[in-house]
Amino acid sequence: MKPWKRKGDKLFADIDKQEAAVLRGLVSQIDDMLRARVEETPQDELAELTGIRTGPTSSPDDPILSRLLPDFHRLDDDNPSKEDLDSAAMLRSLHEPGLLDVKVGVAAVVLGTCPTHGGxxxxxxxxxxxxxSALNDVRLALGTAIEVTDDMPEELPDDDPRSPHLAVYHWLTWVQESLVQALSED
Structure with missing residues (x-):
């Protein structure tokens, strides 16, 4: 992929077939995970009557989903109070459905604009x-899966099973940075 270019209010880039397949595959996986979380949402009769959607009250068990859908209220890890737990549950229930809508929506934009066979x-x-936003979600998910840390080297040994995934992570970082730079051009 060549760097993004901006012409007026439009941005352009060429993506090859393999890059498109990797990007579309990763975005699709995130989209599937998010949609599964939506399906897990308990039915709420009051929400159906009022139109106010509610979501789950607890964090996802999956570490990747937990990273994509963080708590809306930070708890004291050593000794959370009942009020803090109740507040965290209420905030998650109120805000997670909207966050899921946004994340599923940005995934749909990428899947709708990234050519299947490159181009x-x-x-x-x-x-x-x-x-x-979608690139950020994919990077967060991939970084969580391969346990990226600040002190991780740029490259891992070839025998490390995370090595090819780290290369994809760095490529996604570059795509995101290139897009940010193009957006900031006048």
Whole structure:
């Protein structure tokens, strides 16, 4: 993939077939995980009557989903109070459905604008923002899965099973940085 370029209110990049397949595959996996979380949402009769959607009250068990859907209220890890636990549950129930909508929506934008077999990607400014958000979600998920840390080396030994995934992580970082740079051009 060549760096993103901006012309007026449009952004352009060429993506090859393999890059498109990797990006679409990763975004699809995140989308599937998020949609499964939506399906797990308990039915709420009051929500159906009022139109106010509610979501789960507890964090996802999966570490990747937990990273994508963090707690809305930080708890004292050593000794959370009942009020803090109740507050965290209530905030999650109220805000997670909206966060899921946004994350599923940005994934749909990427899947709708990234050519299946590679080629030119053309984005509006709004679509570019969606790409940035979706790329961030994929990077968070992949970074969690391969346990990326600040002190992790740029490359891992070839016999480390995380090595190819780290290369993809770095590529996604570059795609995101390139898009940010193109967006900041006048």
């Amino acid at each position: 030119e990607v053309r984005l509006s400014l709004e679509q570019a923002d969606a790409w940035l």
